[in-house]
Amino acid sequence: MTQDKALVELLYSLADDDFILAYRGSEWLGLAPHIEEDVAYSSINQDMMGHATRLYRILEELGEGKADEISHLRKPEQFRNAILLEERNGEGTYLEKPDFDWAFAVVRNYFYTVHKKIRMESLRKSSYEPLKDTALKVSIELQYHLMHWDMWFKQLMTSTDEAKRRMTSAIERCWIEMNGVLSLGPMADEMTSKGYVASEEDMREKWLTHMKKTFEEINAPFPKRLAMSKGNGRQGEHTEDLKTALQTLSEVYETNPTAGW
């Protein structure tokens, strides 16, 4: 097993972010606002699940265990994703009475994707070669994800009153958890000093600058201070929502992890 805990922690946070958000996205399958969006959103979720898979494979090579095992069998407190990304899509479940909130889906994905792009740009200069390669491949697909969510965000923010009201409330909800996404966790300094990734402060500033531009463009009031209300997922703090998500994700695999599936 690698001795470099900072690197492993960084890889887990990158992989778990994509894994959990792709899962939340896959719950929307068949339920998106229109058929064209169903196809597009599904394609984005596949990309994200693919990114997570690449990252879990790097962890596998570092001796963390098989990619399938570490993605399906870790306990919630071992996950390093941000809490915002694990939160349910809305009331109900993807199988029964899903009262999912599209405004939340758009805002969460938009905020996350802008950050992911900034993070990937930094990782393209990472001192860790496998991350550098991954970042390059991810960035190509990410460009389309960003265009997609940018379009949704701006379009809904500038349309009917109801859309604006729903979007504003989703923005408030995401804003008070966004610091959890922007956080690198307890080992932030080591990750940066070893040249794996840019500093948390630097990436947060870039994210805020991007957001200010967006909000100005659509003439919307810029929200107040960012926060992290429910805890820091980067140090294993999570909600009940992650627990139930992991139960669903591993329901079949868990029946016999040694069998071929």
Next chain:
Amino acid sequence: MTIETTFDRLTEEEKYEHFLNRIDAGEKIEPNDWMPDDYRQSLIRLISMHGISEIMGALPEKEWVPKAPSLHRKLAIMAKVQDEMGHGQLLLRVAEDLMEPLGKNREDIMQDLFSGRLKFHNVFHMKAPTWGDAGIIAWLVDGAAIISQSMMLNSSYGPYARALKRICAEEVFHAQHGESIIMALAEGTPEQRELLQDSLNRWWTALLMFFGPKAKENASTSHVDKNMRYKIREKTNEELRQEFFTKYVPRIWSLGLTIPDETIHFDEEQGLWVYQDPDWSEFKQIVTGNGPQSKERLELREVSYENNRWVREALNPTAKAI
């Protein structure tokens, strides 16, 4: 004088004859060509039912997308279900073009689905309670779909034939994805084999029903005759079912699985598969929305359609059913 104005002068009978000559000569009919009303109606019925079945078909499989038992399977089934939605989109576009002169659009298709006027395939009314079902659906339901769609690749209606060409190519990948799930289960633990056998037992009747009743036993198959005359389709329901048996029964047996029909065998003399007919009154119940999971699936789609109304209004404040 242009050809167009000459054509306009023809009587309805002459136009009809000209139309039949064209399809008999293997020409393709395009959206803006003259076509008899019942041809248009047949196409709308067939293609909107096909399209909406692709979309409703995403729902039973979607249940297994988050639960797929490895990263690889998760990626594969996500891609597969996305393809089905894509097929639905492609087909609804074809149906929408046909409906436009009648003043109808996609909103009407959705409302017809919710009211039960527009039916979807019997297989998508069934429950899919285990991972084995995800395998059986992809392998055998998609396998059945390839057989029934391939016979329409030469459909006289150009846009449908072209859409099917792409759809069939993708369905081949789906059947391979399903076969790979099936192989893993068949070669796995006793529990996995049992899971698979249970799924096959559960789906067998639905698979027989998939192709529809034999010609003489059901009045609604007059649609089949008409669609064959109009060269929309080339084979009868029973011919397709026989093709399905020929392709899949030996494969099922070679995996050591048991088909839940002791009578099924190939009769050399007749050159046909002999099998236990499903209960066609049950089929009618299912496709009219009284299947084991019909209400839940429709409700899922309707609830999400209503929840997202504000989004569609935000995108296009004037869009509604015409």
